[in-house]
Amino acid sequence: MLSVRDLHASVGDKPILKGLSLDVPAGEVHAIMGPNGAGKSTLSYVLTGREGYEVTQGSASLDGDDLLSLSPDERAAKGLFLSFQYPLEIPGVPALTFVRTAMNAQRKARGEPEVAAPEFLKRARATAAALKMDFEMLRRGLNVGFSGGEKKRMEIFQMAMLSPRFLILDETDSGLDIDALKIVAEGVNALRSPERAMLVITHYQRLLDYIRPDRVHVLAAGRIVASGGPELALELERSGYDRYGEAA
Amino acid sequence: MNAVAPNPLSKAAGWMNGQALPTRRDESFRWSDMARALRAVPPASPPSVAPGWPGPFEGLADRELIFVNGYETGPDLALLGSETLAVRFIADTVDTAHLARLKIEVMAGHAALLLESYEGRGQGYFANTVLDIELGEGATLERVAVLDEPEGAVSVSTAVVRMGAEARYAQTVIAGGAKLQRHETHLHHPGLGARARLDGIYLLGGARHADITTAVTHEGLEGETSQLTKGVVADAARGVFQGKIVVAHGADKTDARMRHDAILLSDRAEVDAKPELLIYADDVSCAHGNTVGALDEEALFYARSRGIPAAAARTLLTQAFVAEVVERIQHEAAAAAAGAWVERRLEAISA
Numbered sequence: 001m002l003s004v005r006d007l008h009a010s011v012g013d014k015p016i017l018k019g020l021s022l023d024v025p026a027g028e029v030h031a032i033m034g035p036n037g038a039g040k041s042t043l044s045y046v047l048t049g050r051e052g053y054e055v056t057q058g059s060a061s062l063d064g065d066d067l068l069s070l071s072p073d074e075r076a077a078k079g080l081f082l083s084f085q086y087p088l089e090i091p092g093v094p095a096l097t098f099v100r101t102a103m104n105a106q107r108k109a110r111g112e113p114e115v116a117a118p119e120f121l122k123r124a125r126a127t128a129a130a131l132k133m134d135f136e137m138l139r140r141g142l143n144v145g146f147s148g149g150e151k152k153r154m155e156i157f158q159m160a161m162l163s164p165r166f167l168i169l170d171e172t173d174s175g176l177d178i179d180a181l182k183i184v185a186e187g188v189n190a191l192r193s194p195e196r197a198m199l200v201i202t203h204y205q206r207l208l209d210y211i212r213p214d215r216v217h218v219l220a221a222g223r224i225v226a227s228g229g230p231e232l233a234l235e236l237e238r239s240g241y242d243r244y245g246e247a248a
Numbered sequence: 249m250n251a252v253a254p255n256p257l258s259k260a261a262g263w264m265n266g267q268a269l270p271t272r273r274d275e276s277f278r279w280s281d282m283a284r285a286l287r288a289v290p291p292a293s294p295p296s297v298a299p300g301w302p303g304p305f306e307g308l309a310d311r312e313l314i315f316v317n318g319y320e321t322g323p324d325l326a327l328l329g330s331e332t333l334a335v336r337f338i339a340d341t342v343d344t345a346h347l348a349r350l351k352i353e354v355m356a357g358h359a360a361l362l363l364e365s366y367e368g369r370g371q372g373y374f375a376n377t378v379l380d381i382e383l384g385e386g387a388t389l390e391r392v393a394v395l396d397e398p399e400g401a402v403s404v405s406t407a408v409v410r411m412g413a414e415a416r417y418a419q420t421v422i423a424g425g426a427k428l429q430r431h432e433t434h435l436h437h438p439g440l441g442a443r444a445r446l447d448g449i450y451l452l453g454g455a456r457h458a459d460i461t462t463a464v465t466h467e468g469l470e471g472e473t474s475q476l477t478k479g480v481v482a483d484a485a486r487g488v489f490q491g492k493i494v495v496a497h498g499a500d501k502t503d504a505r506m507r508h509d510a511i512l513l514s515d516r517a518e519v520d521a522k523p524e525l526l527i528y529a530d531d532v533s534c535a536h537g538n539t540v541g542a543l544d545e546e547a548l549f550y551a552r553s554r555g556i557p558a559a560a561a562r563t564l565l566t567q568a569f570v571a572e573v574v575e576r577i578q579h580e581a582a583a584a585a586a587g588a589w590v591e592r593r594l595e596a597i598s599a
Contacts, residue, residue, distance in 0.1 A: 048553050049552075049553075050549050050553075051545070051549065071552070071557070071558070072549060072552035072553045073552045073553075073554075073555050073556055073557045073558070073561075075553075076552070076553060076554055076555030077555050081553075081554075082553050084550065084553075087550070088544075088546055088547045088550040090547055090550070090551075090565070090568060091568060092567070092568025092569065092571040092572065093564060093565070093567075093568045098551070098554070098564075099554075101556055101560070101564060102551070102554035102555045102556050103555075105555045105556045105557060105560060106555035109555070109557075141568075158554065162554065162555070
C-alpha cells in the first residue's frame with residue numbers, strides 16, 4: 001500500500017530525512033518510534049505535502065500512485081489522512097462545515113456525487129456518539145477553546161467521517177489522559193480493516209498498548225535503523241533510544 | 249457649541265459644479281486620490297431605464313427607491329416609519345458622471361432597515377452619491393450597504409448621519425472595490441444613551457481600490473460607539489480604512505471601540521489604515537486596534553491536508569475571518585443576503 005524508497009528531505013537547508021525506506025502493506029498497522037528530532041514529524045509532513053519540506057531524493061507512493069507529485073488536497077482525495085500532533089484552531093468554521101467541505105471536495109476530486117445533508121448529519125451523529133463527543137461541539141468553531149484531548153478526539157472524528165485508506169497518526173497520544181487515550185484508541189481500532197493501513201508515530205510505547213502494531217520501526221537521524229515485531233516497542237521502553245542515538 | 253465645519257455633503261455635490269476634486273494632498277483623501285483617478289469630471293450621464301436585474305437584497309424591502317444614473321423614480325425625501333427601504337443606486341453608463349442625492353428620516357420611536365446597493369453595469373463612470381440621514385428621538389436604523397461596481401468605475405458615497413437622543417444607529421458597509429470606490433460616513437453622536445455601530449468589510453481583487461472612511465463625533469454625555477471593519481485584499485488591490493472618533497469637550501463617559509483587521513492574500517496587495525481617536529473629554533473608555541497580516545499558512549495546510557483545494561481553503565478561511573462582521577447585522581434576512589454576496593466575492597478573489 002504505502003511504499004517509501006530512499007527518501008531524503010530537507011527543511012530549509014537542513015537535511016532531516018536521509019534515505020528512509022518503508023513498506024506498509026494493506027491491512028497492517030506499523031509504528032514508527034524514535035527520539036525527539038529523529039525526523040518523525042518531518043516524515044508525516046513530507047508524505048502529506050506540506051510546504052517548506054523539500055524532497056531532494058527518493059520516492060513515496062500509495063497503491064502505486066506517486067504521492068510526491070500531488071498537492072496536499074489531491075493526496076487526501078487519494079485516501080491519505082494525517083492526524084495532527086497539534087490540530088489547528090479555525091475560528092468561524094464549525095467542525096461540521098469543515099468536515100462536509102472536505103468530504104465533498106474529496107468526492108468531487110474522485111468524480112463521486114456530493115453527500116446529501118441528511119445523510120451527512122446522520123453519520124456525524126453516529127460517529128460523535130461512538131467517540132463520546134458532545135454533538136453541539138461540532139457546531140462551534142473548529143477546535144476553538146477545546147482541550148488537548150478534545151482536539152485529538154476531533155481528529156479521530158474527522159478521520160472516521162472521511163474514511164481514508166491510509167492513516168498517519170502523529171503523536172496522537174500526547175496530551176491525552178488515560179480515559180481519553182482509550183476512547184481515541186477505540187476510534188482508531190474501529191477503522192482497522194483489510195483495505196486500510198496505518199502508520200502510528202509515537203515517542204512512547206504507551207499508545208501501542210491500545211493500538212497494537214503489526215510492525216515496529218525505529219527512526220533515528222533520518223533513517224529506519226531497526227525493524228521488528230511489537231516486542232521491539234517494549235524493548236525500547238526498557239532500554240531507551242540511547243543505542244540508536246549515534247546511528248547516523 | 250460646535251464649530252462650523254464645511255458640510256461634507258455640499259462639498260461632495262460641488263464636484264459636479266466645477267469645485268476641485270480632492271487630491272492626495274487633502275489629508276482625508278491621501279490614499280484615495282480622486283483627481284488622479286478621474287482627471288476631470290466626465291460629461292453628465294444620460295437618463296436610463298430601471299434595471300432588469302435583481303439587486304442584492306431582492307425581495308426584502310417594503311418599498312424600493314431606484315436611482316438610475318442619478319435620475320430617481322421617487323421623491324428625494326424618504327420619511328420612514330417601522331419599515332424596510334431598499335435604495336438602489338444604479339450606474340448603467342460609460343464614461344459619464346452623475347450625482348444622486350437622498351434625504352432619509354426615521355421618525356421618532358420607529359425602527360427601520362435601510363438596504364443600500366451600488367450596482368454598476370457600465371464602465372469608466374463617476375457616480376457621486378450624497379445621503380443625508382436623520383434619526384428622530386428613540387429611532388432605530390440599521391443600514392446595510394453593498395457596493396458592487398465594475399473595476400473601471402469611480403464611485404464616492406458621502407453620508408451625514410444625525411441621531412436624536414436614545415437613538416440606535418447601525419451600519420455595515422460591504423465593498424467590492426472599483427478603480428476608486430469610497431464610502432464615507434460622518435456621524436453626529438448626541439450621547440444621551442444613544443448607541444452606534446459602524447462596521448465594514450472590503451473584499452478586493454485585481455487592481456481594485458476601496459476606501460471605507462468614517463468620522464464619528466461624540467457631542468454629548470454617555471454615548472456608545474462600536475466599530476469593526478475587516479478586509480481581504482488579493483492581487484494588486486488596495487484597501488483603505490480611515491476611522492476617526494472625536495470625543496468632544498463635555499462628552500464625558502463616552503464608550504468608543506474601533507477595530508480594523510485585514511488579510512493580504514498577495515505580496516502586491518496593500519492596505520492603508522488610519523485609526524484615530526481624538527479625546528477632549530474626561531472619564532472616557534476608548535480603544536482601537538489595527539492588524540494587517542497574511543492568511544495563516546498552517547491553517548491553510550491543515551484544510552488542504554483534509555482534501556480542500558487551495559482556492560476553496562482560502563475562501564473558507566477568509567469567509568470565517570469576515571463572518572464576525574456579517575453576524576453583527578441584526579436583521580437575519582439582510583445578514584443572509586450580505587453573507588451570500590460576501591461568499592461569492594471571496595470565491596472570486598481567492599481563485
